[in-house]
Structures are given as C-alpha cells and as structure tokens.
Amino acid sequence: MNNKWILFTLAIYLLLGLMACADDIVESPVSFEATPYVFSYGSLPTPDIPSDNKLTDQGVKLGRMLFYETLLSKDNTQSCASCHQQKDGFSDLNRFSKGVEGQFGDRQAMPIFNLAWHYNGFFWDGRAQKLRDQALMPIQDPLEMNETMTNVISKLNNEKKYKDQFKRAFVNATIDETNISLALEQFMHSIVSHDSKYDKYLAGKEKLTEAEERGRLLFFTEFDVTGKVKGAECFHCHAGPNFTNDEYMNNGLDNDANFTDLGRARVTKINEDNAKFLTPSLRNIALTAPYMHDGRFKTLEAVIEHYDLHVKNSSTVDFLMQYNLQPGGLKLTSENKSDLIEFLKTLTDQSLVTNTAYAKPN
Ligand code: HEC
Ligand code: HEC
Incomplete structure (x- = not known):
C-alpha cells in the first residue's frame, strides 16, 4: 500500500466518523423536559389550573x-x-x-x-x-x-x-x-x-372618554323605578373580572312556545333549566359577533335593543329581567344605548389577537 492510499483510507474513515457524529446529533433521542410555562394574568385572580x-x-x-x-x-x-x-x-x-x-x-x-x-x-x-x-x-x-x-x-x-x-x-x-x-x-x-382599555383604566393607566364613562355607569347601575337614575342592570349577570357569573340563565330571548334549543335542560333534563345558557364573558365582545347561543343578533346595537325593549316572558326567564319586561323596558335613550356600546368596546384586548404565542406555530 502506498502512502497516498493510506492517506485516502484515513480520510475516508475520518469522513465516515464525522458523518456518524453528525448523525448522532440529528438522531439524539428527544426526551422529557418539562419547564414551567410562565404567563401573566394582570389583575385577574389566580387562575384555576388543575x-x-x-x-x-x-x-x-x-x-x-x-x-x-x-x-x-x-x-x-x-x-x-x-x-x-x-x-x-x-x-x-x-x-x-x-x-x-x-x-x-x-x-x-x-x-x-x-x-x-x-x-x-x-x-x-x-x-x-x-x-x-x-x-x-x-x-x-x-x-x-x-x-x-x-x-x-x-x-x-x-x-x-x-x-x-x-x-x-x-x-x-x-x-x-x-x-x-x-x-x-x-x-x-x-x-x-387581561389587557383591555378597561383593565388599563382600572389600573389607573388610561382614562375613559365621557361616553365610555357614561356607559360604564349604566352597565353597573341598577334600574331605578323612579326614573331618576338610569341603570341598565347588566352587572348582576355579567359580573366579576370576566363579566360572567358562570351561571346558566334565561335572558329572555324567547317565550316558551319558541324554545327551540332547550340549552342547559338538554344536560340536566329538568324543566327549570329550559332555555338557560351559560352567561358569556363580555371581554372582547366587539370582536366576537354575532351574539347569543344561536348568533341571532348581528350587532351590539341589536343586543342592546333586545335588553331595552324586546325581552320575552317565559316560565324560566330570570327574575332580574323584571324591569326589562315592563312596558317601555329599560327606557334607554339613544345616547344611553350608544354609551353602553362605547363601554363594551373598552373590553377589547388587542393583544389577544396579536400575541404570537397563540398564533399558528411555524
Ligand atoms: C339575567 C342575567 C343577564 C342580564 C341582566 C344581562 N345579561 Fe347579557 N347575557 C345573559 C345570558 C344568559 C346570555 C346568553 C344568552 C343566550 O345566548 O341564550 C347573555 C348574552 C349577552 C351578550 C351576547 C354575548 C355573546 O357572546 O354572544 C351580550 C353582548 C350581553 N349579554 C350584554 C348584556 C348587557 C349590555 C346587559 C345590560 C343591558 C346584559 N347583557 C344583561 C345574561 C344576562
Ligand atoms: C366546526 C366548527 C368548530 C370546530 C372545528 C371546533 N369548534 Fe369549538 N366550538 C364550536 C361551537 C359551535 C361551540 C359552541 C358549541 C355548543 O355550545 O354547543 C364551540 C365551543 C368550544 C368551547 C367551549 C368554550 C366555553 O366557553 O365553554 C371550547 C373550549 C372549544 N370549542 C374548543 C375547541 C377545540 C379544542 C377544537 C379542536 C379540537 C374545536 N373547538 C373545534 C365550533 C367549533
């Protein structure tokens, strides 16, 4: 064997060796590696992670x-x-x-x-x-x-x-x-x-406009029978930091004859739950049209019209709808209605839709 041949053989061995190493790196067995996922939730209460x-x-x-x-x-x-x-x-x-x-x-x-x-x-x-x-x-x-x-x-x-x-x-x-x-x-x-304009307002970082502030008051105020104070009664059911009480309720969309979807009663099989649905969160509500369990309302304007004047009586309608059910309903003016919507829009969190951590992975 001449020297050239020896060198050539050595070179081949070296190359094979390197390739084996490279292979090792590519095929190195993936293993269990649990590192805690850290996320922030602003001023929301501690999340209930199982x-x-x-x-x-x-x-x-x-x-x-x-x-x-x-x-x-x-x-x-x-x-x-x-x-x-x-x-x-x-x-x-x-x-x-x-x-x-x-x-x-x-x-x-x-x-x-x-x-x-x-x-x-x-x-x-x-x-x-x-x-x-x-x-x-x-x-x-x-x-x-x-x-x-x-x-x-x-x-x-x-x-x-x-x-x-x-x-x-x-x-x-x-x-x-x-x-x-x-x-x-x-x-x-x-x-x-957890980062809507409303959250920033609560944290003292942003101010509400006059219309948003009037809407906020309407949202959080009880209906006043004397008519002196305007109140839209929303906060009883859309309560707490996520604007839901987590209860199944009937907000008066239909009367008994028109209960096509029995809602909660489909699960519990009891008549008292007919046409009751989970009170939805109102966070990001301006992003998530159409509205209600069957998407019957295309706009927030239509939702407010419903609560103001079109709540239907039925065997399971919530007693909190008593004022909505009276003739003339909540007696909201057109300014009241647009103020309420301005307030609802402050619940939009743009970071939810732009956060790449939630987007399609590459
Ligand atoms: C008696 C409790 C109750 C009160 C009071 C109430 N809501 Fe609701 N709200 C509900 C329930 C329950 C639903 C879901 C009903 C369904 O889809 O059948 C709902 C649905 C909504 C929706 C649609 C949410 C979605 O994701 O589709 C909006 C918007 C809304 N309510 C706003 C308001 C506003 C504004 C007020 C005050 C004017 C108000 N609600 C008062 C219980 C209530
Ligand atoms: C064809 C459309 C469609 C697809 C695909 C779909 N969903 Fe849904 N999702 C819905 C609808 C409609 C509802 C409400 C259904 C109901 O309440 O009966 C819903 C409700 C939910 C809810 C309930 C949220 C709450 O507040 O209670 C979760 C969570 C959810 N979907 C997760 C998922 C996951 C995870 C997948 C994929 C494995 C998925 N969905 C695929 C349409 C869809």
Whole structure:
C-alpha cells in the first residue's frame, strides 16, 4: 500500500466518523423536559389550573400544534382554529360553523380565552365538566371535525414532529387520547386576555372618554323605578373580572312556545333549566359577533335593543329581567344605548389577537 492510499483510507474513515457524529446529533433521542410555562394574568385572580396538568412550555407548545392541526379532522382540512380564529377573539364570525361534511351546527362558536377562570362547565349548556373532556368532543362531532380518535392517533404517529413533541411534553411519551386532551387543555388555559382599555383604566393607566364613562355607569347601575337614575342592570349577570357569573340563565330571548334549543335542560333534563345558557364573558365582545347561543343578533346595537325593549316572558326567564319586561323596558335613550356600546368596546384586548404565542406555530 502506498502512502497516498493510506492517506485516502484515513480520510475516508475520518469522513465516515464525522458523518456518524453528525448523525448522532440529528438522531439524539428527544426526551422529557418539562419547564414551567410562565404567563401573566394582570389583575385577574389566580387562575384555576388543575394540579395534574400544570402548564409546561412543552405541553403548551404541543397543544398549540394540535389546535392548528388539520389532521384532527376526517378529511384533513379543518382544525380547531378554523372555527376559533385568533383574529376574531378565537371565535367564528359565521352564525353557525360549517363542519367537514359541509353541515352546520345550531350554536354560535364560543370564544376561547380565560378558560382557566370558568368554574361551572364548558359549552353553552355546560355539557363538558372539564376542559380536557371538551377538547376531544369537536374532533368526534359529526357536525364538526367528524374523525375517530383511533385515526387521529395513527395520523399523528406518522409525524416525527409529534412523536418528538409528545416525548418532550409527557413522561410516558405516548400519543393517546389522554395526552392529546391534556395538551389541548394546556394550550387553551394559556390563552389569557387581561389587557383591555378597561383593565388599563382600572389600573389607573388610561382614562375613559365621557361616553365610555357614561356607559360604564349604566352597565353597573341598577334600574331605578323612579326614573331618576338610569341603570341598565347588566352587572348582576355579567359580573366579576370576566363579566360572567358562570351561571346558566334565561335572558329572555324567547317565550316558551319558541324554545327551540332547550340549552342547559338538554344536560340536566329538568324543566327549570329550559332555555338557560351559560352567561358569556363580555371581554372582547366587539370582536366576537354575532351574539347569543344561536348568533341571532348581528350587532351590539341589536343586543342592546333586545335588553331595552324586546325581552320575552317565559316560565324560566330570570327574575332580574323584571324591569326589562315592563312596558317601555329599560327606557334607554339613544345616547344611553350608544354609551353602553362605547363601554363594551373598552373590553377589547388587542393583544389577544396579536400575541404570537397563540398564533399558528411555524
Ligand atoms: C366546526 C366548527 C368548530 C370546530 C372545528 C371546533 N369548534 Fe369549538 N366550538 C364550536 C361551537 C359551535 C361551540 C359552541 C358549541 C355548543 O355550545 O354547543 C364551540 C365551543 C368550544 C368551547 C367551549 C368554550 C366555553 O366557553 O365553554 C371550547 C373550549 C372549544 N370549542 C374548543 C375547541 C377545540 C379544542 C377544537 C379542536 C379540537 C374545536 N373547538 C373545534 C365550533 C367549533
Ligand atoms: C339575567 C342575567 C343577564 C342580564 C341582566 C344581562 N345579561 Fe347579557 N347575557 C345573559 C345570558 C344568559 C346570555 C346568553 C344568552 C343566550 O345566548 O341564550 C347573555 C348574552 C349577552 C351578550 C351576547 C354575548 C355573546 O357572546 O354572544 C351580550 C353582548 C350581553 N349579554 C350584554 C348584556 C348587557 C349590555 C346587559 C345590560 C343591558 C346584559 N347583557 C344583561 C345574561 C344576562
């Protein structure tokens, strides 16, 4: 063997060695690495994150990948984000959302934010007790993504990025129903809205305009039968930091004869719950038209008209609607109405729609 040949052989060995090393780096086994996910929630109370599913960077990331994943649907065209769009406050501007089979449901999509402060069930009728239970329902709903969990799991198993991310996020590294639901729960819990103009006003950082301030007073004032003080009575039900009391109520949309959707009673099977629906948060309300469980009102103006003059009496209408039900209703002037809307608009948090932490991952 001449020297040249020896050098050549050595060079080949060296090259192979380097390639092996490079291979090692690429294929270095991904492992479980749970680092706590840190997020701020302003002046909202401490969020109710379940102790068995604390948020980790890796779990939230996985949940976010899944939230934007079309493989979760039967024909691989629809993701959660198709009906829960970030630019619309994670809701759907269509009255009823279209599923993969081209069929429509009969309820308006609900926005997704501050779900860690929901203490009394999910969906308009509260049929899911925990967010993790909720998360698997749209996947299997024939009117929504219409896919089986078996298919979802096998599709995700074919994707290296998911195999890796499940390893990073969960000790048992398994792509299964439980881990899919836990990851989606983590991502949805991470979507927090606490930086509206109204929050800044409460923190003393911003002032309300005169119209917004008049609207704020109307919102938080009781109806006065003597007519001396104007009050629109909104705060009893749209209460607390998220503008909801987390109760199922009937705000007078229909009389008994027109109860087409029995709402809470579909779950509890008791007549007292007929046509009761979860009081929705009013945060970001200007972003999430149309309104009510069936999206019947296109605008906030129409919502205010309803509360002022068109509340219907029925066997389950809430007693707080007693003044709305009187002839002449809340007796709001057109200025009162536009002031109320100006106030509602201060509940919009632009950072919710622009925060890249909630956007489609690359
Ligand atoms: C075809 C449209 C559509 C798709 C796809 C969809 N949703 Fe929804 N979502 C809705 C509608 C409509 C509702 C209200 C349904 C009801 O109350 O009966 C809703 C309600 C919810 C709620 C309840 C929020 C609350 O305040 O109680 C959550 C959470 C949610 N969806 C998460 C998801 C997740 C996670 C996915 C993906 C796995 C998903 N959605 C896919 C339309 C959709
Ligand atoms: C008796 C309790 C109650 C009172 C008082 C009340 N609301 Fe509501 N509000 C509800 C309930 C319950 C719903 C959902 C009803 C449904 O969809 O069937 C709702 C829905 C809404 C919606 C639509 C939310 C969405 O996401 O579609 C807006 C906006 C709203 N209310 C604003 C107001 C304003 C403004 C006032 C005061 C004028 C007010 N509410 C007074 C209980 C109440």
